[in-house]
Amino acid sequence: MSIDIEQFHAVFFDESQEHLDDMEQLLMELDVEDPDLEQLNSIFRAAHSIKGGSGIFGFDALTGLTHVMENLLDKARKQTISLSVPTVDLFLETVDLLKTILDAYKTESDLPTSEIESGVAALEKALAEADGQAAPSEGVAQDEAQTESASADDDIDGFGFFDDEPEAATEAQPAPTEAASKNDDIDGFGFFDDEPAPPATAEEKAGYGFFKPLEAVNEDAKAAQEDAAKAAEKAKAKAAKTKKPAAKQAEASSIRVDTLKIDAMVNLVGELVITQSMLSMIGDEVSGAVGQKLQTAIVELQRNTREIQESAMSMRMLPVNMTFNRFPRVVRDLSSKLGKQVDLIIEGGNTEIDKSMIEKLVDPLTHLVRNSIDHGVEKPDVRKASGKLEKGTVILRAAQRGSSIVISIIDDGAGLSRERILAKATENGLPVSPDMPDSEVWLLIFQPGFSTAAEVTDVSGRGVGMDVVRRNIEAIGGRIEIESTKGYGSAFHIHLPLTLAIVDGICAAVGNQTFVIPLVNIIESLQPLPEQLKLIGNENLLWIREQYWPLIAIHEMMHVDDAIDNPTEGIVVLLESSKRRFAIQVDALLGQQQVVIKSLEQHYRKVPGISGATIMGDGRVAMILDADAIADLCRPVYEEEKAS
Amino acid sequence: MSNGRDHMQAKDVQEYLSFILSDEHYALDITSVKEIRGYEKVTPIANAPAFIKGVLNLRGDIVPIIDLRIKFNIPNPTYNEFTIVIMLHVHNRVIGIVVDGVSDVVRLTEDEVRPPPDFGVIFDSRFLKGLATVDDRMIILVNIEQLISSGELGLVDKTLAKEEV
Incomplete structure (x- = not known):
């Protein structure tokens, strides 16, 4: 009998990935001083699930590593070892390593053998240390295990005199092991399933492990009794509390759909x-x-x-938290590496966006957040000198505005340096003038090969970043905006459509054809007066509110016959793309509509200036204009010549 | 019925859909035909060659329509109620070709197909499979897959075309 086990692999990989993400998130949330047992249990369960699954499929490297990790986690959740920052770091590193191994199995590439070995060794070392540390305190653990009082930290302090009497600890050891194995069976909730022992027993038990001078014992026992009573009560209350959400979780049903x-x-x-x-x-x-x-x-x-x-x-919609959740880790790692203090504030994580965008947002967002920490937030001493708090703040915010989602990365750092950007632009041979408005200066950083970082670090500064960021964002139909004030910080706003499948647009008639202009790009529409039109060289310009706007006639660009030629008889729509602002000329506006985006490339090929097509109510096909591509197409020639 | 088909397969019989361009009879492998429909107005595409009439909506897919008559310089192509579009399914793409008419489904065995001539027909000989005679009529067998993936029609982006050929 042969079952095709391969088909289950994909499910295992997906699930393990989710477990690892959960673990990472929980580890990040974990309060080292006062760890939440439920969280520790969840981490343990996740590790346990991966171990179980990998065992079935024979992914031995995963099984081995998770096994050791599980042992250490088990000690942590039973509180036989106290958590410390290095331990949590070790867990985080192990999670990273597990991800690498998982990827290796998934892509059927070579396993990082040496890393696995050192990872296992590091965990085993921690485990050995923990055993050394745990031996004395395990006596306490026994008491705790018996009373099943989960949050009995106070008690440990109360009984903290086992150091003098290692024998007691040795004696006490079998008991916790028993308790531990019991907990293993119930897997996680074990602590709360057993009834808390009455305080009287606790006192008895407490009395038994003591080897202190008598008078002290009496006093301590009294204190211990009180503490134990409190602890038992607490444990009861906690058990009642924690059981409820657990039950709720089980009820929230979901299914996995391709x-x-x-x-x-x-x-x-x-x-x-x-x-x-x-x-x-x-x-x-x-x-x-x-x-x-x-x-x-x-x-x-x-x-x-x-x-x-x-x-x-x-x-298709998922909370943007799916992407945001990785950032506490990124910020933590990076800020400690750079010797900066950074607080990450996440807002609006429940805002929902299209699943396909979630995946494609990861890279640009990571880049921007790293940039904010590396270039934006200053070193603590610099911040102090300029009268700011030593700890910088990076805000990651998602919000829905009309039919688009705005994701902002805001830092309270130094802000962009206008002078340095302009200097760099001149150096790179870009056409700039000293009196350019700020908004245009900021856009320069999206040029390929542009970096004003004084030094290149392995974090950022190679200048390959921002143009890729912009391209990635445009690829998912979004655009990016920059606000920055020197000394006060910068904000990057990414405007994204709600979904990739539908676009809100204005239908415009050009000759006998209909074009859809995405609403995200539209600033306003107007009927120009003859005196607003200027012809400079071959380019039509529109003079609106003290600014010249390049004017592009859609019927010329798209070769449509029978369209209105004179702009003053048609309608001009002012558009904003992430590259530049410009105006397009159409015959008339037909109305606003949500249209389903259809791919042209699926059966044909990409068409310049068109992002896709849609089907109108009468069954006919209409083209959707691509503002960014049109901006590219109409870019003045001299810039292109310079670039080449 | 099923017996008959088995019989045919045994003798390597292939079915072809024959169509008319100008006054010549052509045929293409019927397995690449998705459906046949009348010509309807399409949405033109900017900057596309003249033989690409535009795109139309085929049950939610945006499908390009190519007029083979324009591509092969047949004078005065007309669009009337008899103009036919053959929807083809080739290389995971759906493409419509405009022809003057569809005539028949013909069954041909391998030895009935003779090598193609290298002159005298509208099609470039690269895209021909062979010749066959049915009812005293000469039918030119077209390798439509080759034509569509060749890049000749500009249907695929150049880089893609190279991969697919």
């Missing part, structure tokens, strides 16, 4: 919306009593399809 299936469904729903609008157009042609009945039915259908569309879309 994203392809969801995409197919979203696609079909898009079709349904189109069919429905076709139907309502036909419905308008039917008159009389039947026509009225038809209208009622169509309105009903319209409502239902909208709801179906919304729920199909929501299936």
